[in-house]
Amino acid sequence: MKAFIYKTNQYLLERFPTLWNTRLVWMLLIAFVLHLIFFVFGFFTLTNPELLHEYSVKDIYFQNGTVFLNSIISILLLVLWLIYMFKNNAFKNYYPTTTSKLFGQFLCYLIIIFSCSAFFLSYNYGLKLYIATEYPDAQTNKNIEVTNDVAMFLTHDISDYTIDKRRYPKPFYTLYCEQYRTWKEDSLPKLEFLDQRYKFYTLKTKTLPKSERHREQDSSYLGFVFIKVTDSLRIYYYKDTIVDPSPFAKSAVPSLYNASFTFFKSRHDKLDDDRGNYEYNQYSYLNVDYSYNSYRPDFTLRHQLRSERNNALLDRNDTSEIKGLLENFITLSNRYKIEHNLTSEQWFNLIYQPDDFKVKHFIRPEPKDDYDYFDIENSELTAIEKFQYERLTDFYFNKDELQNVFYNIEDIKASSPLFDSIHFFMWFSFVISCIIFMFRVTGLKALLFSIITVGILTLFISLLTALIFYLIQGRNDEIGIYLILYFTLILGTIILAIPTLLIKKIKKLVVAICVNISIIGFPLYLFLIIGIITMHQNDICHADPNFYSRNYECHTLMDLFGVYWSYILFIIGILFLFFYSKVIKNWKSLPEG
Structure with a gap:
């Protein structure tokens, strides 16, 4: 077994160094085995029909402690993975790298974190398979x-x-x-x-x-x-x-x-x-x-x-x-x-x-x-x-x-664990992957300063919001909301602009902080723009004298795609990192100080 692992690692190191460095192959293999175990666990969870007597058994994953087991296993698995992966950092050791390799590392992080945290999906698909086989539609309908x-x-x-x-x-x-x-x-x-x-x-x-x-x-x-x-x-x-x-x-x-x-x-x-x-x-x-x-x-x-x-x-x-x-x-x-x-x-x-x-x-x-x-x-x-x-x-x-039995049988059959939870798992994976990517690229010092900076900016915006609404005193709350939103938009634009336009004119640590905030905050920046446009559209719609004749409907940018904005922003966030990898390389090439 050791010989097989050694040969596989050598093969990956020589031909696919990014896969070797991120331990993607081994992590996916371990995740597959764990997903299979959770699937079997979910399949046998409802063998006792009395469990169907409670309302909304579909959420039994959160009620019987499985969510805590999932959390503990995921944390241990990811910690061990990080320990092994951090032994080799291309940036830290000044290994030659390319934009595509940087982006490839991020994708590997994303895939590993998603596969090692989404055992909820396998468990619930096990539930669905058991209910579908044990209580077929024809029999249940009868x-x-x-x-x-x-x-x-x-x-x-x-x-x-x-x-x-x-x-x-x-x-x-x-x-x-x-x-x-x-x-x-x-x-x-x-x-x-x-x-x-x-x-x-x-x-x-x-x-x-x-x-x-x-x-x-x-x-x-x-x-x-x-x-x-x-x-x-x-x-x-x-x-x-x-x-x-x-x-x-x-x-x-x-x-x-x-x-x-x-x-x-x-x-x-x-x-x-x-x-x-x-x-x-x-x-x-x-x-x-x-x-x-x-x-x-x-x-x-x-x-x-x-x-x-x-x-x-x-x-x-x-x-x-x-x-x-x-x-x-x-x-x-x-x-x-x-x-x-x-x-x-x-x-x-x-x-x-x-x-x-x-x-x-x-x-x-x-x-x-x-x-x-x-x-x-x-x-x-x-x-x-x-x-x-x-x-x-x-x-x-x-x-x-x-009544609960019939409801639970049909509710579990009709459920879609992937689409019901995909937003949480994809954004959770995205955020954690960004944090790991930031640490690998800019180092622990820049990451900690980035967290502190975000905290300070959040506190400042909160205090500014309180001050504005105190001065307005309820006379026109919409003006206050717009002031805060536009101030946040300007602040976000400055942070995004510094690494691209002022990279050589500002201290490297400050640029690193802006790089980190941009990596994780670009989807939020776009969401802020969409929110501002939607607010303006709502204001124009309600100001229209024919508003009531349109049956209280205002068509806004947010309504255009609805919940699908989550997928759109997620994809845009990944594409942004692909193009932003060049900015990261340029930042790394800057002299210290």
Whole structure:
């Protein structure tokens, strides 16, 4: 083995001295082995389904201590690499070098640091591979479909089964049902259950162009039930005519027929229900004769279709079909190790009420506490809340765990560890590579003075900012911001200009400090320019009298590429170092003093 290492080093030294000097080949080999280990570690992390019960397991890398293991290994690996690499410094020993060799050294540093710090990627791709193989899409989608069909039998909350939630058949999905409690009787047609009243209304609409949204504060637009937002319009829905519910609703007793909620919406669900295009008004400005107005974001097509599917299952009243669904659901729940104490037969006896499938028993979301005692008679519960509490069984099912399982499976499959974290790793590698490059080129003394100089300049700019805003005293903050930004821009321009224009007229150490700041700070300098241009564009846009007619959109330079500016600046930073290597060589050739 020693002979192989020696021969390889000799081969690299004679033909590729930069690769030999930076130990690139050996570092990449070690990094590959470590990436393979982290990949295997990630693959076996989620073998226990109970880990999927927690929300956002995708971030388990940061929760189970792997991030600390990664950090320790990366630090030790990079420190050992630096120790071996610093044994030979071409600049320090005045070896002949070229611009391309200088830039090649920087690229080697960049590749080594990225490969020795980004074990996060291998770990998370191991997670993805395990989830993809253990929980294939076809099986998961089938489980989600079964769960959505069975969900109405998980009678956790009585509010999911009241008459105001029913969305099928017609006219339920064309009417607005207002739920309220009142102590003042009226003669208007309604349904009643305990202390709850349910009135049904037709709806009328009023439209408003998006460009005139500022008009919605007018009194004529108040009192809406909900708003539907389209590309160009805001459609306001208002209660219109009250409808007698007796022809289409027998009673307001909670029933499985009223359930219209979807337990879990899959990422693969192609139904466009426009849920995100609705805004709901929690309070009504039209009536003041009741104390409670429900908040009902359930007018979407999804609620209607789910209610229709639930009604079809109940109308068939096929006991074997219902028992089969319950059995399949318990089977998949056991596979995911969901906490529950249900059996299909016991559960069927709880929910099967052929008389309109009224909800007479409720299931707990978690096990009953042995010390769970509640004085219901002296409580402040409403009548409908007491109704549920009195019918609460000892059966339980933790639906949050199952929702988290489905969410985590789809979230991990849809995740992209590389693109989710690439910005951090590429800029981390860039900054550390720049620091090492600066040390190799200008030496420790210049590097330390550069750090001190940056600290002093930062402190000076901070104090100057505080002084400017103190003098302005809030009269025009934008002027103060522009003054600071332009001052920083001028300062950065001077630092960049010194090594190129005044390299022979200023002390070598001062030039070295400017060289170091330029190496690491050029991307920030460009970002500052982009930020200033964007601020000016925003100011011009908001000053335009036609600003509101453009739907509050201002197209700026920052918006042109968005997050892709990170990649652009990174590439520009690397290209800058390629051309700046000549300036570095010229600086090194200067006489001391």
